[in-house]
Amino acid sequence: MERLGTGIGWRPEIADAVEEMPGIDWVEAVAENVCPAHLPESLLRLRRRGVTVVPHGVSLGLGGADRPDEGRLTALAERAQALGSPLVTEHIAFVRAGGVLTASPRLEAGHLLPVPRTRDALDVLCENVRIAQEALPVPLAVENIAALLAWPDEELTEGQFLYELADRTGVRLLIDVANLHTNHVNRGEDPARALAELPLEALAYVHVAGGFERDGVWHDSHAHPVPRPVLDILTDLASRVAPPGVLLECDENFPEPAEMERELATIGSAVESGRTAARRAADPAPTPGPGQAPDAGGRGAPGPDARTAGGTEPARQRLALAQTSLLSALVAGTPAPEGFDRVRIGVQARSLAAKRADVVAKVAPELPVLLGEGYRTAFLAYAQSHPMTAGYRQDALEFAESLLLAGRPRNAGVRRELREWWLDRSGPAPRSRRPAVRVARAAQRVLLRR
Numbered sequence: 221m222e223r224l225g226t227g228i229g230w231r232p233e234i235a236d237a238v239e240e241m242p243g244i245d246w247v248e249a250v251a252e253n254v255c256p257a258h259l260p261e262s263l264l265r266l267r268r269r270g271v272t273v274v275p276h277g278v279s280l281g282l283g284g285a286d287r288p289d290e291g292r293l294t295a296l297a298e299r300a301q302a303l304g305s306p307l308v309t310e311h312i313a314f315v316r317a318g319g320v321l322t323a324s325p326r327l328e329a330g331h332l333l334p335v336p337r338t339r340d341a342l343d344v345l346c347e348n349v350r351i352a353q354e355a356l357p358v359p360l361a362v363e364n365i366a367a368l369l370a371w372p373d374e375e376l377t378e379g380q381f382l383y384e385l386a387d388r389t390g391v392r393l394l395i396d397v398a399n400l401h402t403n404h405v406n407r408g409e410d411p412a413r414a415l416a417e418l419p420l421e422a423l424a425y426v427h428v429a430g431g432f433e434r435d436g437v438w439h440d441s442h443a444h445p446v447p448r449p450v451l452d453i454l455t456d457l458a459s460r461v462a463p464p465g466v467l468l469e470c471d472e473n474f475p476e477p478a479e480m481e482r483e484l485a486t487i488g489s490a491v492e493s494g495r496t497a498a499r500r501a502a503d504p505a506p507t508p509g510p511g512q513a514p515d516a517g518g519r520g521a522p523g524p525d526a527r528t529a530g531g532t533e534p535a536r537q538r539l540a541l542a543q544t545s546l547l548s549a550l551v552a553g554t555p556a557p558e559g560f561d562r563v564r565i566g567v568q569a570r571s572l573a574a575k576r577a578d579v580v581a582k583v584a585p586e587l588p589v590l591l592g593e594g595y596r597t598a599f600l601a602y603a604q605s606h607p608m609t610a611g612y613r614q615d616a617l618e619f620a621e622s623l624l625l626a627g628r629p630r631n632a633g634v635r636r637e638l639r640e641w642w643l644d645r646s647g648p649a650p651r652s653r654r655p656a657v658r659v660a661r662a663a664q665r666v667l668l669r670r
Contacts, residue, residue, distance in 0.1 A: 222306045224272060224425050224465025226484060229442075234470070235262035237477040243484070246272035248467055249303075251295070252279055256302035267304065275299040277310040282348045282362065283335035284314035285321055285540035293355040300358050307359045307424060309394050310352070312345065312385075317547040321540035327547045328608040330579065330615075331572050336371035336542065337381045340535040347532050349389045361392035361424035366402035366431075366440035368568045371542075372559025378409060379417020392424035397453040398431060398440055398469075404449075405438035406564075411453045415460060425465035428454055428487050437567055443472035446483055451490040458494025459501070466491055551607040573603045576615065584616035590638050591629060598623065617646050 225245030230238055238247060239262055247266060254260070254275065263273055277296050280288055300308045313332035318324040335341045353360050362385070364378065376384070386393055395418065400411040428451075430444035446468070457463065468484055475483075548554040549565055550572055556565040577599045581588045588595040602622055608615050620642045629635050 227465055227467035229469045234474050248274045248276045251275035251277040251299050254299055256298045273303040274305050275308050279315060280310045281315040282310055283312050283345050285536045285543055288348050288351050293352060297356050305358060307361055308356055309361045311363045311365050313365045314543050317544040321537060322544045324544055326609055327551055329547055330576055330608055332365045334367040337374040337376040339375055340539050342384060343532050343535045344539050346388045349391050359392055361394045363394040363396055364399050366399040368406055369564040370407045379414045383417055383419050386419045386422040393422045394424050396427035398429040398450045400453050401450045402438045402440045412456060415457055420461040423461055426463045427467055427469055429469040442469050454490045455494040458491045459497040573600055576603055579612045580616045583612045586641055590634055
């Protein structure tokens with residue numbers, strides 16, 4: 221695997237700071253936020269300096285019951301080629317459910333949700349990963365995610381699940397140590413055990429990020445300093461294997477450049493501590509690799525490969541029903557599926573609605589300006605009865621439409637501005653700014669009202 225070195229998540233808000241930051245060997249850009257035909261000048265300048273750029277996907281949904289969407293795979297491949305990337309990365313998660321497999325409306329989570337660690341889910345995930353690998357021009361690495369809730373009746377630990385995934389598909393692993401900490405707090409999972417069970421020879425690189433704890437729940441915010449427990453997990457990992465690359469993620473509340481540089485230095489020190497511990501170890505126990513016999517503690521015998529066990533269709537059907545039931549409880553207010561912690565379902569549902577409000581405010585910044593302090597209250601009320609069925613931009617349009625149909629806002633001037641905003645964006649193309657065209661459309665609307 222290519223040695224990447226020290227990296228940081230590239231975001232437009234910190235692009236200038238990243239360019240000037242010393243010691244940055246590579247950056248990671250959210251794939252969906254980059255247009256291959258119009259790459260940001262900052263990324264182009266970094267590429268010319270020899271800085272590696274890795275596209276990091278967030279919407280493929282490899283852990284979902286459906287096969288990966290061809291259009292999304294093509295888009296990911298185009299970004300890898302445009303950026304000259306040595307690999308692309310995605311998540312072990314599902315992000316949508318419903319549709320043909322369940323004969324129910326399609327629902328979008330707008331967030332990465334955990335896959336049940338079952339044989340069914342593993343079979344489906346392995347086939348989806350193979351489909352993605354065949355469609356991409358460079359190697360694929362997949363990331364473990366943070367979770368607020370756990371599936372009942374899971375059959376494998378996280379380490380066992382990832383071990384078999386890598387063994388059966390050859391996919392690389394992107395290990396997020398912050399997510400291991402999140403799952404330790406939220407699900408009681410031992411990060412040291414997960415690291416011991418992982419096929420670390422498949423490691424592509426490592427993510428490090430901050431978060432915060434509230435009411436006993438850890439939120440992987442990517443907007444707070446990296447806490448000591450996360451650094452300790454990174455040190456543990458580095459004592460077991462030399463990470464090809466380590467990257468700091470920051471998505472909100474961006475600190476000053478000097479603070480980010482200090483965080484990177486602290487992360488480097490944590491890695492070096494792990495390497496020192498490894499050098500001092502007299503006789504470190506070998507970590508079994510893919511294909512080797514598992515130790516007595518644990519991975520269990522590999523499950524049957526779906527390619528030789530009759531295909532994945534029955535597993536896809538069962539997984540689709542389970543994921544649709546969970547997502548419906550989270551975004552449509554249906555009862556929590558049996559076996560789930562109802563309190564955690566509520567926490568996750570509120571978190572998804574809050575994220576929806578935040579992202580819609582970013583993709584449609586005019587809405588919070590027009591609605592002022594009432595924006596968030598209005599959007600959260602809307603979200604309770606309107607699950608997201610498409611992307612965030614469509615969500616913004618449907619939110620505005622719902623307000624207008626309800627005769628809101630009460631202020632006629634604001635309502636008129638909101639209507640103009642909605643009309644400009646709801647058609648197949650922006651409305652013309654030419655006065656003659658605008659007058660003609662206004663006259664047409666008057667005639668239609670009559």
